[in-house]
Amino acid sequence: MKIIDNNKINLSVLKNSIVQPEIFEKGTDKFWDDEYISEQMLNFHLNPDIEAASKTKDTIDAEASFIIKSTNMKGGKKVLDLGCGPGLYVREFAKTGAMVTGVDISERSINYANENIKPEYKNTLFIKKNYLNISFNNSFDIATLIFYDFCALSTNEQMILLSKIHGALRDNGILILDVVSENKETSISTNVSVCEGGFWSPKPYIEILNTYLYEEPKTEGLQYTIIDEDGVTKVIRIYHRLFKLTEITKMLNKNGFKIESL
Ligand SMILES: C[S@@+](CC[C@H](N)C(=O)[O-])C[C@H]1O[C@@H](n2cnc3c(N)ncnc32)[C@H](O)[C@@H]1O
Numbered sequence: 001m002k003i004i005d006n007n008k009i010n011l012s013v014l015k016n017s018i019v020q021p022e023i024f025e026k027g028t029d030k031f032w033d034d035e036y037i038s039e040q041m042l043n044f045h046l047n048p049d050i051e052a053a054s055k056t057k058d059t060i061d062a063e064a065s066f067i068i069k070s071t072n073m074k075g076g077k078k079v080l081d082l083g084c085g086p087g088l089y090v091r092e093f094a095k096t097g098a099m100v101t102g103v104d105i106s107e108r109s110i111n112y113a114n115e116n117i118k119p120e121y122k123n124t125l126f127i128k129k130n131y132l133n134i135s136f137n138n139s140f141d142i143a144t145l146i147f148y149d150f151c152a153l154s155t156n157e158q159m160i161l162l163s164k165i166h167g168a169l170r171d172n173g174i175l176i177l178d179v180v181s182e183n184k185e186t187s188i189s190t191n192v193s194v195c196e197g198g199f200w201s202p203k204p205y206i207e208i209l210n211t212y213l214y215e216e217p218k219t220e221g222l223q224y225t226i227i228d229e230d231g232v233t234k235v236i237r238i239y240h241r242l243f244k245l246t247e248i249t250k251m252l253n254k255n256g257f258k259i260e261s262l
Contacts, residue, residue: 001028004231017225017235018190023214024154027223027237038108040199045086045109054088055147063146064092070261071142071174073098080140080168082131082161083149087113087124094121098142101125103134132160136168143169145177151241155217158241162255175257182242186213186220200226200234218242 003013031037041053048057055063067089073079075097081090084102086109093100100123104110110128118124131145143165150158165175191209200207208225220240227233249259 001233001235002231003227003233009231013233017233018208018210018223020210020212021221021223021237023217023219023221024239025237027235029234029236031236031238032104032106033108036201037199038106041106042086042108042112045088053147054085060088060092064089067142067144067176068093068096071176073142077141078139080136080143080165082134082143082145082165083147084113084126085109087117087126089144089146090124090126091117091121093144094124097123099123099125101127101140103127103129103131105130132157132164134164134168136164138167138170140168141170141173143173143175145175148178148180148240150177151180151243152239153241154239155241158251159255162251162257166256174260175252179243179248180220180240182218182244184220184240184242186242187211188213200224200236201228204229217247218244 001013001017003010003017032041044050044052045054050056051059054060067073073093073096077098079093079098079100081093081100081102084090084104085106087102090100090102090113094117102113102124104126105128107128110126113126118126145165150161153161169175189211193207194204195207196204206227210223210225212221212223213219214221219242222238224236225233226236245262252259
């Protein structure tokens with residue numbers, strides 16, 4: 001998509017890039033599995049002090065130990081970590097002796113995990129795959145989906161994923177996931193910045209960030225419009241579905257899950 005036509009700014013392309021999209025409308029470009037962006041993302045994952053692509057190291061350690069304890073994870077158990085990123089939780093789970101499978105769409109993250117985690121923890125397996133397409137059958141005791149990944153999906157995708165996870169778990173299997181609460185502070189805003197090169201591209205670009213809110217279902221939408229010096233324009237959209245406990249409970253129940261604890 002180009003915003004400059006015959007040396008003129010094409011205002012309708014610009015307008016279409018920044019208006020509020022339909023809820024869960026996809027962007028024009030890749031995000032997690034883009035060659036350049038995934039490199040920036042991996043740096044965020046591996047920075048122990050910032051909560052960006054992964055939570056901070058202290059939080060990961062605390063959450064992993066909570067998950068291990070509350071699921072009685074140990075040797076002999078089979079664990080599935082969906083959206084595993086570079087495997088920061090997989091590594092902690094693997095220390096228990098459990099067989100841990102990580103699935104992620106980002107080739108860069110899976111390569112990192114295979115090169116840096118797999119050699120030390122032979123009881124791990126990393127698979128590059130869209131988790132909406134998994135087809136495991138009664139294979140796992142425990143499944144995890146961590147860092148609000150669930151909330152980035154459309155309602156339809158959420159239902160597909162829950163049904164896939166239910167199919168992947170053995171009877172009495174356990175799913176642990178985190179979701180964004182309806183109480184998250186949100187606002188409608190627009191911010192424009194000019195970067196010499198940064199998160200979205202190594203070359204100079206303009207970033208227009210529009211934040212939108214949707215009521216049904218309650219969802220925050222972040223829309224990044226990135227315009228480079230030649231007018232090439234990409235739109236990246238990220239959603240955070242904001243859940244009431246009753247809503248996530250209903251969705252889980254519909255897919256055969258019973259809530260053990262919140
Ligand atoms: C917010 S990060 C969290 C990573 C990891 N769970 C952690 O907390 O360190 C989300 C991860 O989900 C992956 N992801 C996003 N959509 C996916 C999909 N459809 N299938 C598989 N992985 C996906 C991304 O590549 C990214 O690694």
